[in-house]
Amino acid sequence: MAFQDRKMSFDEVLDRIGGFGRFQKTLYVWICLPQIFLAFHMLVSVFTGAVPPHLCRSPQPGDGAPWLGLNYSNASWETCSSLQNVQPSQLNHSNLSLPIRESSTTPKSCNGEWEFSKDVFLSTVITEWDLVCENAMLNHIGSSIYMFGLLVGAVMFGALADKYGRRNIILIGLAAQVIFGVGAAFAPNFYIYVMLRFVVGMTVSAVIINAFVLGTEWTGPKQRMLAGVITDYFFGFGYILLAGVAYLIRDWRQLQLVISAPGFLFLFYIWVLPKSARWLMANQKHEEALDLIRKAALINGKPLDDDDIELCQSLINVEKLEDQRKYTVLDLVRTPRMRKQSLIIFYLWFVNVLVYYGLSLNISDFGMNIYLTQMIFGLVEMPARAVTLFTLNRSRRISQLAFLATAGLACLLTIFVPDDLSVVRTALAMVGKFGITASLSIVYIYSAELFPTVIRQNGIGMGSMCARAGGVISPIIYLLGKSSHHAPMVVFGLCPLIGSALTMFLPETAHKSLPDSIEDVECTGDSEA
Known part of the structure; x- marks a missing residue:
């Protein structure tokens, strides 16, 4: 056989059994x-x-601001306006339909009760726990804590997956x-709600x-x-x-x-979700890996014959002779080429998520209907992901570089557009x-191909941790708008441009086998040099 005189890689095994068959x-x-x-x-x-439009009502009638039916349809009201500073003669329909702007005498707290518009939302976290004015920062903190949960989950579950397997x-x-x-839907107060959302972030x-890694490795x-x-x-x-x-x-x-309860249906994954044969091989569980490979080959309609099994067994025998030491995150930066690639990829993860959620979670800033804007932003994702199908096959590196540059330039151009041209600013933000x-989309694929199997x-876990750091920071970035619009x-413009420049120092991975060891990465660097 052609492969008998040399080591057979796992990618060659996949080609033999079907790289993307029915299995x-x-x-x-799933x-x-x-x-x-x-x-x-x-x-x-x-x-x-x-945060719906809201105003403060006094604790009881007769103290300067009587209880009145208020018109909340005008969303341009400032968020910390108070009726307590408005004279009774001003409280009529025509005045209440106009924007009420804050002044130096407008208090930042409400001694009575906040009244929220229900024109758009029946209730939100904000309306239930009055997270406005002096409490408004709690909402931003809650968002950052959720993102921090994503960060903790990336670190913790990345390491656990290498030890206990992707499937588990x-x-x-x-x-x-x-x-x-589901627990978050019944949270009795804001602090328990944030804690539960933090854990949800970890699980995400x-x-x-x-x-993603399980699919990539199969x-x-x-x-x-x-x-x-x-x-x-x-x-x-x-x-x-x-x-x-x-x-x-x-x-x-x-x-x-509603978004949480259907998750109970995934209970059946216990019986249908397979393990990663590549992970089993890397963790010396060779016979179990071979059984899975046989099963996948059978499902794909390409059952292994005796020669195929002999070739797979030769891969197992080679794996048994390799270094059995346990790898840690330190191995990501221990050797020169691995260190350079890791640090660049970590930055790319950071900047991608920083800008992605910086734009996605602040759609109310566009001044359009929040549901329509959400749908438009979602629809933009489809062609954005589709175009990568035509570019990635040619080059992972150039694709990553070009789309980062596109995002950075579009965000920077918005600062030169006058505020009254909101349509143009929105269009640039969409670009x-x-x-x-x-x-x-590309950084997931690129990362999986750059990192060797053993780490x-x-x-991916460290990259995702850096990404979640970008998610934690993204709500804070918008606080800079108070000092400069x-x-x-x-x-959001400069960070992707820096990432685009750094991408030029990464190797091309299109149509190449996945590296299985750190030595594969270093040797590839030597051959390219």
Whole structure:
């Protein structure tokens, strides 16, 4: 046989049994379905944390601001306006329909009761716990804590997945997600709600990272890019679907329950979700890996004959002779080439998520209907992910570079557009969203191909941790707008441009086998040099 005189790589095994046959396609069905609910959890705060128009009512009639039916249809009211400073003669229909602006005498707290408009939302986290004025910062802190949960989950579950397997962590993540997600719908106060959302954030990282890696490790190099983008499509579909679900359900507790409870259906994954044969090989569970390979080959209609089994066994024998030491995150930066690639990829993860959620979670800034804007932003994701199908096959590196540059330039150009040209500013922001969405799709695939098998999950986990750091910071970036109106978009423009320049120092991975060891990465560097 042609392969008998040399080591057979795992990618060659996948080619022999079918790189994307019925087995892999079924696996991707199981991987993609949870992506819809991951999108729900990631973006639901756009609606549950929305701030409706509101005014302060005095504790009782007769103290200067009588109880009146208020017209909240004008959303231009400033958020901390108070009726306590308005003279009774001013409280008529014509005056209340006009914007009420804050003045130096307007108090930042309410001694009575906040009255919120119900024209758009029946209830939100904001309206239930009065998170406005002096308490408004709690809403931003809550968003950052959720993002911090994503960060913690990326670190913790990345390491656990390398030790206990991708499949086990996915199952744990799905189970915890539904339990704590449903619990958040019944939270008695804001602090417990934030704590439960923090855990949900951890589970989102557990599922989204390990599902992607599990699919990547079962897919042949020729189909790996297409398979990765398919996963992103389901996240984008969840993005769009959330707008419709939130439009129909205007109460935040009901909405939280509806996006969480269906997770109980994923209980059947215990019986259908396979382990990663590549991970089993890397962890010296060779016979179990060979059994899975035989099963996949049979399902794909390419059963192994004696010669094929001999070749797979030769791979196992080589693996048994390799260094058995345990790898840690330190191995990501221990050797020169691995260190350079890791640090660049970590920055790319950071900047992609910083800009992606910086634009996605602040759609109310565009001044359009919040449901329509959410749907448009979701629809932009579809062509953004589709275009990567035509560019990634040519070059991972150039694709990453070009879309980061597109996002950065579009965000920077918005600062030169006058405020009265809101349509132009919105269009540029949509171009920025297009570029960063495409770039975010690519960084998942690029990372999985750059990190070797022995530390792939650690690498993806650390990259995701850096990404979640970007998510934690993104709400804070908008606070810069208080000092400079254009400051957030300047940050969202410059950071991707820096990432675009750094991408030029990464190797090309298109149509190449996945590296299995750190030595593979270093030797590849030597051969390219």
